[in-house]
Amino acid sequence: MNRDRGSFAEAGAPLAVIGQGTPANAAWFRREFDLDIDLLVDTDRRAYRAAGAKVATAGELLAPKVVVRGVRRALASGVSQGRTVGHPAQLGGLMLVTPDGAAPWVHLSDDASDYPPNGEVIEAVRNALAGR
């Protein structure tokens, strides 16, 4: 997503990236992947819970179809998963939020491999913000 951050901003929604762990974990992640975006940390996962993100079952983390899809996605993006920081079964997601307090587009992961491609997300953001 870092590579496409300009496209997200052009679509009307700059990225606000939230992860688990500590500021030191986020600083390491930012340095390791040469990221040029601000990162937030949700150490106690309050924001994850408020967003409605789920905690996975073993099958939603490790089922063959999940692993295969995750590997395919990693190969396509050139980014693979490293060490686990924080709750190992916490899943993520994407949420478009607007100043009026609405969330006109949300995608919360159903399993560990469930992240839509950036192009689909950019299009969804553009469509959701059209006419608002």
Place this chain on the structure above:
Amino acid sequence: MFGIAKTRQEVQPPTDVRALADIVLRDWRGQDVRLGDVWSENPALLVFLRHYG
């Protein structure tokens, strides 16, 4: 084990993001950031990563 859910959960996206707005997180520098300030003037795409790693 390891906090893994025993039974399948459903995602529960909020209908109103005010529940998120007053949550204060820290940024990578260790500074406090009120989440609602992120989208107070313009839309934002919140990206919840599984973890930094």
